[in-house]
Amino acid sequence: MASDSANDSPARDLSRNERLILSLIRRHGPLARAALAQRTGLSAQAITNLTRKLISEGFLDPGKVVRGKVGQPSTPLALAPDGAWFLGLKLGRRLIELALVDFTGSVRMHRQEVCPFAHPDRVISFARQGIDTLAASLPAASRMRITGLGIAAPFRLWDWGDEMAPWRGRDLQAELARDLPFPVFLENDASTACAAELVFGRAALPADFLHLYIAHFAGGGVVLDGRLRLGPRRNAGALGSLPMPDGRQLLELASVATLEARLGHPLPPDDAGWEVPDAIEAEWADEAGRALAFAAMSATALLDLSLVVLDGAVPAATRARLAEATRRALAAMPAAGIDRPRIVEGSLGRSARMLGAAALPLSHFFQPDGKLG
Structure with missing residues (x-):
């Protein structure tokens, strides 16, 4: 959802093919022109013309020639950090x-x-x-x-x-x-x-996956056909509001707020000073993992997903514990008629x-x- 303000950014004049080239390099890292032609289906001459324009406008770095043992040398093109x-x-x-x-x-x-x-x-x-x-x-x-x-x-x-x-x-x-x-x-x-995970995160994500994010409360996102689906009210993936079998919502079981309630005091907004007794965190992670597994299985039953990405505004060790608790709970749930999704950790944590x-x-x-x- 965007405002109507305008500026003179050169990005406004990019063609769809130019954007496609930039998005491929963003996702896969530096690519030579031959690789870009193969991935886009455009001709070698078209790729040459488009990439020259992107270099001249400051969006791509020309790169250095890489000489292999066989074949012609190539020049992988990379995003220019100051391009935008x-x-x-x-x-x-x-x-x-x-x-x-x-x-x-x-x-x-x-x-x-x-x-x-x-x-x-x-x-x-x-x-x-x-x-x-x-x-x-x-x-x-x-x-x-x-x-x-x-x-x-x-x-x-x-x-x-x-x-x-x-x-x-x-x-x-x-x-x-x-x-x-x-x-x-x-x-x-x-x-x-x-x-953020879709644009800046790992390159090996499938076209369809569920994203669960644990912060003060909890939420999520749904990616289908490689796109984040927002819904007509831009609130798709509001998994924190998902009703649980006991009548509570997911955010009442799987959130930093529930961990703070167990501790009796707020936790810091960064990793420094995050001190939680192991027994309390383990008990919280087990309860949260059961709730997250229920959400993962529910989404899989509806959308036939193979992967769930779990991330959050918590230390990496806490995220790993939460992911493992979710896997255990998932393995114990009935799954007749569907395949259990794989649970992986997100890559961006607090910065997501x-x-x-x-x-x-x-x-x-x-x-x-x-x-x-």
Whole structure:
């Protein structure tokens, strides 16, 4: 979902074939022209013309000649890190983050603010000041290549509790777009975590998979035919709301909030200081794993999925424990008539939602069809 703001970014003039070339290199790494011709079905001459244009416009690095033992030398083409810039704003319950991300998906600069709860005025002030600071860090020519701001935020924020009531009636996207020379995009935070894995994560993902993300609450994303499916109300994959057999919702069993309830105090928003007694974390992971396995099997029964990606705003060791608990629970569930999906860990962890926010303008301007995936 994008605002109508406009700028003079050269990304606006890219053809579908040019976007296709860039997306293939993003997914597979540096590729020679011959490999691009094979993957796209375009002629060698067409690939040569298109890649020369992308190099001249600053989106591709020409690369160095690689000489093999047989055949002609090749020149793998790579994304130019400074080819385009993206801003990603992540709104969490207690942590607001803003990142400046380059064309390869690397976070160049990052700002964050911890707060008791994210009041809309505070979020807007943080975002405006942060965007000014991050943009000022770039040379003037690079500032012109900022293609947009993406926002990852939970929908219906006022459902979090009475302290979030000020969000009712506020339009964060519209309020920020008024001040900016580039478009602003907004999607559900769990959907953006899935988008980040799709755009910046591992290359071996299948065309269809489920993404589960465990943060203060829990959410997910559904990828079908290689695309993130958002649904008519842009809330597809809202797995935190999934009813469990005991009448509770998944987020009441598999979330950092439930772990904090067991501890009796909040956990830090980063890995530093994350101290949880092993017995408490193990008991939580077992209960959460059963809930996640139920969600995985339910999605598989509906969509015939072979893979579930599990990630979250937790330390890597905690994520691994949660994934293993989910596998155990999955193995114990009846599966007559369907194949159990494989459970793998995500690759982006705490940065997934922030990177997913940055992936919103990237996908709009640089994916072949202007869509995620």
